[in-house]
Amino acid sequence: MISARNRELTALVPVAVLLTAGFAAVFAQEDTRLDNLSLIYGAYFLAVCVAAHIYLRIRLPNADPYLFPLVALLTAFGLVMIYRIDDSLARDQANWFVLGLVLFALTIQFLRDYEVLERYRYTIAATGLLLLLAPRLPGIGQQVNGAYLGVKVGPLAFQPAEFSKICIVVFLASYLREHREVLIVSARRVLGVTLPPLKHFGPMLVVWGASMFMLVFIRDLGSSLMFFAAFLALLYVATGRFSFVVIGMVMFTAGAWFFASTVPHVHDRIEIWLDPYANPTGSGYQILQSIFAQADGGLFGKGFGQGLITIPGTDNALLPAAQTDTIYSLIVNEVGLFGACAVVLIYMLIAARGFKIALLASDGFSKLLATGLTAVFAIQAFVIIGGVTRVIPLTGVTLPFISYGGSSIVANFVLLALLLLISDRARREAMEPGGRARSLGET
Amino acid sequence: MNRQIVKLFGFIVVLFAVLVGFTSYWAVFDAEALKEQEANKRPLLEQQQIRRGRILAADGTVIAKSVAKGQGDARRFVRRYPEGSLYGHPIGYSFVREGDSEFEQFHNDQLVGEESEFSSILDELRGGTQEGNDIVTSIDPVAQRTALEDLEAEGFGAVVAIEPSTGAVKVMASNKSFDPNRVPLELKQLNRNVIETPLLNRATQGLYPPGSTFKVVTAAAGLESDVIGPETTIDAPGTLEVEGQPLNNDFSEDFGPIALDTALTNSVNTWFGQLGQQLGNDELFETMEKFGFNSTPPIDLPDDQVYESGVYGEDGPLTARDPVDLARVAIGQERLLATPLQMAMVASAVANGGKLMKPQIWQRVVDPDGRVTDRLDPSEYSQPISAESAAELTTAMEGVVSEGTGTNAAISGVAVAGKTGTAETPSNRACGGGLDENQAWFIGFAPADDPRIAIAATVECTTAFGGDVAAPIFRNVAEAILNGE
DSSP states (O other): OOOHHHHHHHHHHHHHHHHHHHHHHHHHHHOSOOSTHHHHHHHHHHHHHHHHHHHHHHHOTTSOTTHHHHHHHHHHHHHHHHHHHOHHHHHHHHHHHHHHHHHHHHHHHHOSSTTHHHHTHHHHHHHHHHHHHGGGSTTTEEEETTEEEEEEETTEEEOHHHHHHHHHHHHHHHHHHHHHHHHHHTOEEETTEEEOOGGGGHHHHHHHHHHHHIIIIIOOHHHHHHHHHHHHHHHHHHHOOHHHHHHHHHHHHHHHHHHHHHOHHHHHHHHHHHOGGGSTTTTTHHHHHHHHHHHHHTTTOSOTTOSOOBOTTSOOBSSTTTTTTTHHHHHHHHHHHHHHHHHHHHHHHHHHHHHHHHHHOOSHHHHHHHHHHHHHHHHHHHHHHHHHTTSSOOOOOOOTTTSSOHHHHHHHHHHHHHHHHHHHHHHHHHHSTTSSHHHHOOO | OHHHHHHHHHHHHHHHHHHHHHHHIIIIISHHHHHHOTTOOHHHHHHHTSOOOOEEOTTOOEEEEEEEESSGGGOEEEEEOTTGGGGHHHHOOEETTTEEOHHHHHTHHHHHTOOOHHHHHHHHHHTOOOOOOEEEEOOOHHHHHHHHHHHHHHOSEEEEEEOTTTOBEEEEEEESOOOGGGHHHHHHHHHHOTTTOTTSOHHHHOOBOOGGGGHHHHHHHHHHTTSOOTTOOEEEOSEEEETTEEEEOGGGOOOEEEOHHHHHHTTOHHHHHHHHHHHHHHHHHHHHHHHTTTSOOOOSSOGGGSOOOEEEETTEEOOTTSOOOHHHHHTTOTTEEBOHHHHHHHHHHHHTTTOEEOOBSEEEEEOTTSOEEEEOOOOEEEOOSOHHHHHHHHHHHHHHHHHSTTGGGOBTTBOOEEEEEEEEOTTOGGGTSOSSOEEEEEEEEESTTSOOEEEEEEEEEESSOHHHHHHHHHHHHHHHHHHHO
8 A cells, every 4th residue: 555655646647747747838839949948847846845845754754645745736726827928936935945845844843743733722713813903003004995904014016815824723723712611501592592602702703803904904894704604603613503603693794895886995895796887997807807817718718927017018917916816716717617727626635635635623612623725625616616706806915826825825724734743643543453434434 | 593503504605696697697608799889999909019910912911900009018000001002992891999790790700819718728828819811812912903993994883803613703803992090090981971982892782773684584584484495586566555654675676576685785675675574473582582682682791781682562572472474574763772782793694594693702711820721612602593594694694795785895815794774863962963863784604615704884863874984994904814824
């Protein structure tokens, strides 16, 4: 039987080959320097991935073998797409990828006993909230397109929401692990609806408040939606009460509706979503161009490097924010419906592996943490892809591991590190003699 | 908790399925509609980056070509029309902002080199860029110029010349024409000009009363239905009372009992009026429809720029079931309206032994490497009359040119068959509302014994007769084509 790490190594090779082929395609399109540069890039990428792999081999020999190659695949795909938009952006992204792997390694190094997180859960929660608040702080906050998403301290600029999501999930997992019994047992039925006990409801209200706070002060509809959805997912998994989810949704909808009618930025986002044709050259431009780009892709796409991003002869954007928000539209445009479905499928496979880890984990905190991290990751992908395909209002969330952006890459590698830590322990326990390997299957 | 985790995963799968569904909708199912959206400049911008193929006349004269502007990524192509207004119709124009029309619009896919999804993937693998194909038309530049210059000398109108055996369109001229090069600057002014209507292709969109040229159709219906033979006589008095109104011959001349050739040569209204009544709605409409009336002519121009000919009621062309004044329809009056293209099709069908070929402007598609990738395969549209009836009709139409109303169409040394028409169009707003305005027509073909060209020529707003103003245009254009071969 092939060991988990060997399977991981085997899976990394095709990823590097794909990256090489992708760069070759982009170079062929630019037809200026069809040399072995794509091979060099492919080799670099493979070397970095193998280094990370060797580290995993030493530190987490039993961790899930598919997650890292899947993430590497998304990163490789993202690098090719970003290179095709602007090669200097791709250089940044490659550096962030390396930085992400360093933080990935550090997380694994120092959080081997990740239960320690439980002890600091309120500190972590406070950090998470502070991070969310940071963009509104004078001096370091930055406003982007009417939303407060960025922080700039000296030369270092980052989007705190990306890191905040991990803090919030850690806190929720820990809090719910402790209080889930009480939440289930002391729930009361009022008018046929099962309500959670008021005493333990406080922290739930805090999360709801944080989401509403994001809507109003950060004006970040996407992150708000993402956080709250992850919260509801965890609440449901922890308590098994669907009614809690319904109550949460009602609260969120009511709050969102109230603020949508009072906060102009949020209101505009929803109006644009409902009728983008009302102002096709102004506020509706981005979503319409996003959809037009997809219409142009068809089944097989136009090919790497063939799509139009700016209006030829000018610097005016034909697909605004192609390297971040609308990168999925560019993917549909250039590699077609099939290519885009492959990307969605990769996210789904990552979600499947993540939930598998949660199923295998033996203690409540591990289960909830794995669930929460996986859910917040999957929902982030849904929020931005749903945004550019007009399933939900378009908001500025990154497409994990593909979009250009250092915070996103680094934060998501930390998220991946936590998942692999949980996985390593769960699988080690499951494989021990008398463990649960037989009842739960091998992988 | 495991049960909930599995359910949660199921929910995530559903969410992702929704994403795939929406992506499929935009990228595939709704893609065509999105490409048509006004706000979507993508298709135009992409086409601008492709070197659109040239459009050539039959002898290789360049009618339309694309020239590169800018360098590198900013390079784009702009359309140029070296011959100016000569081919404004039927070629039309193609520009990114102003859109496209006529031949440029109809043949867009070939001109930009649009191929199936699979072959474009092959192209991509080969690293090639999309290039447009050239299209060679059947238009004869000398005859086209003759037609347009003659029209410009006489007034608004149109000339259509078709090769009867193939349907190849050799001339399609419409006056007032326009210079496609000026469309980016003047499209608004061109559209606003409702008197000269330079953007209207009168050859396919000009609906005119066909007058006596329609007697060819009436005669064809008579011969084909055996209501008459070539020798059958009908008494033709100077005046006939129809629907309470007198139907007169010119100068109310009483011809007595005469057969088809005399009736056609002298364009005797009372003779054809009675023939129409004897035919009845069904016979006359059946023949009309076989000649192409009541349908959009099958030419390679956009459907919305080619009008149906027929008896126009309030809601468009009437059919055999509708009550019409048959005697007046039979002589090309009543509410009958026909395009010059339609009347050229009538002449072409008679010339081709009764077989109507589909009129087509394109001849072949040539790819950027010079290979002919597609060639027009002439096809039959219908057979309105038998070869025998066509021969009998040809004899009668020869009489028109040799001794009747159409002597101005005669070409020395070549037998010509034809028919004149002069429809009175008093108080026509387009003509300035004068009371003596006519629509002058001539349709015919030559040589009569071996027809190589069939032509319809018409002039609006003239005080002259068809034989005086339209027949000479026919002659000049026919000579240009016959001499050129």
